[in-house]
Amino acid sequence: MNNPDTSISDRVIAIIAEQAMLEPSDVTPGSTLEELGVDSLGLVESIFAIEEAFDINVPFNANAPSAGDFDISTVGAIAASVRRLIAEQS
Amino acid sequence: MKRVVITGAGTINALGQDVPSTLEAMREGRCGIGPLEFRDVERLAIRIGGQVKGYDPDAAFSRQDLALYDRFTQFAMIAAREAVAQSGLEFTEALALKTGVILGNSGGGMTTLDENYRSVYEDGKNRVHPFVVPKLMNSAATSHVSMAWGLRGPGFTVSSACASSNHAMAQAFQMVHGGLAPVMLTGGSESMLCFGGVKAWEGLRVMSRDGCRPFSLDRNGMVQGEGAGIFVFEEYGHARARGADILAEVAGYAMTSDASDIVMPSREGAARAIAGALQDALIAPDAVGYINAHGTGTSANDKIECAAVEDVFGPHAGRLMISSTKSMHGHLIGGTGAVELLACIMALRDGVIAPTINYGVPDPECALDVVPNEAREAHVEVALSNAFAFGGLNAVLALRRAG
Numbered sequence: 001m002n003n004p005d006t007s008i009s010d011r012v013i014a015i016i017a018e019q020a021m022l023e024p025s026d027v028t029p030g031s032t033l034e035e036l037g038v039d040s041l042g043l044v045e046s047i048f049a050i051e052e053a054f055d056i057n058v059p060f061n062a063n064a065p066s067a068g069d070f071d072i073s074t075v076g077a078i079a080a081s082v083r084r085l086i087a088e089q090s
Numbered sequence: 091m092k093r094v095v096i097t098g099a100g101t102i103n104a105l106g107q108d109v110p111s112t113l114e115a116m117r118e119g120r121c122g123i124g125p126l127e128f129r130d131v132e133r134l135a136i137r138i139g140g141q142v143k144g145y146d147p148d149a150a151f152s153r154q155d156l157a158l159y160d161r162f163t164q165f166a167m168i169a170a171r172e173a174v175a176q177s178g179l180e181f182t183e184a185l186a187l188k189t190g191v192i193l194g195n196s197g198g199g200m201t202t203l204d205e206n207y208r209s210v211y212e213d214g215k216n217r218v219h220p221f222v223v224p225k226l227m228n229s230a231a232t233s234h235v236s237m238a239w240g241l242r243g244p245g246f247t248v249s250s251a252c253a254s255s256n257h258a259m260a261q262a263f264q265m266v267h268g269g270l271a272p273v274m275l276t277g278g279s280e281s282m283l284c285f286g287g288v289k290a291w292e293g294l295r296v297m298s299r300d301g302c303r304p305f306s307l308d309r310n311g312m313v314q315g316e317g318a319g320i321f322v323f324e325e326y327g328h329a330r331a332r333g334a335d336i337l338a339e340v341a342g343y344a345m346t347s348d349a350s351d352i353v354m355p356s357r358e359g360a361a362r363a364i365a366g367a368l369q370d371a372l373i374a375p376d377a378v379g380y381i382n383a384h385g386t387g388t389s390a391n392d393k394i395e396c397a398a399v400e401d402v403f404g405p406h407a408g409r410l411m412i413s414s415t416k417s418m419h420g421h422l423i424g425g426t427g428a429v430e431l432l433a434c435i436m437a438l439r440d441g442v443i444a445p446t447i448n449y450g451v452p453d454p455e456c457a458l459d460v461v462p463n464e465a466r467e468a469h470v471e472v473a474l475s476n477a478f479a480f481g482g483l484n485a486v487l488a489l490r491r492a493g
Binding site for chain 1: 294295296298309310311352353354388389
């Protein structure tokens, strides 16, 4: 079985790559959404896709995207936040 | 071109079920936003709204009417009754033939949709009430208002999301201004406060869970309201000839489109609409004393709206007053401009400026006089009402004091 951490990271990368219309190989944990060309609507759609994929609730308010404890600064940070939410909400 | 005046006003919203009670609430800076009450509300993340409470449809309408009136139509009818009564107009055959109805609405009969989807999808029923379609169509309120008074002039519903009412009132103004109708009933209504309606909004992640705080640095989103505002727009000579009480004059308007984004507002599009309304009304920018802001309480709207006001008014932006009454009644979406026009009329007629309540922390990007928390007395000659909709559809109305 895959390492669950790697699997979460890969799935987050796949979701964001789809939003950015890129190949997953073009998205790295260090990528920022801005670099990938994901705008505010793309971010809201990505959050929705993440909630559906991992069956979690992401505390995200588009009025203050950086507030709250869901870190969206990089793709890797998003994956780490997802890992934490899965642990908290399972 | 004909001058256009307002000779009647009516409303129902979270602050009150008529104009006097609504204006009293605005003067007192009362908040009409509270816990939502409807089926399945516990499945929502957003559970507050400016809901009309203590309202009994059975006291206002017959059983037959209620079979055809969605909540947004009920609200329009209640507000229209008040507006027509205040105007003192008697719709003779000749007048009724020319008088029209143009109302704003965005969502149509959301409660009707919600209840009937639930019935067929969740409860598995294979039959719905025969009047679902005429009840949910977003022109239903316009049709029922026209039928109630036999108004057979131009009639249609305008839908431009959060600017629907302002676009509708601009159209009605144009009808009277251009001599196509001596009288128009106009304004708008909305009722999206049902499970499906709020659930859809929740998805966009722009709603606040705890309150509407326009222009305040601690704002975190919009709060929905519901209700209606309806006005009688009348040709000035017609109103004068019958000795009508004139509430305010509609001096002009402008509509612009951002043509840029389906949800993000544009400073340039908003500024062009504000400046355009002043040009249309032949009003100098420094004559404007009050602006009823779009002021949704979202991060994006409030700072862009303030920047647009600064672009248009220059140094005068710091002298005029601008408040968002959405802090009290919530965002009525397609009906919002109509209810907010009441605050403009109050400013012009009563010299009372409705406050922006829940204001706590100054935002350097919204550094205007937002009339924080308490109403203020002031003499105002000209007031503007802003509406900037999702999808970049903007409409601004300019009102002048009667007299």
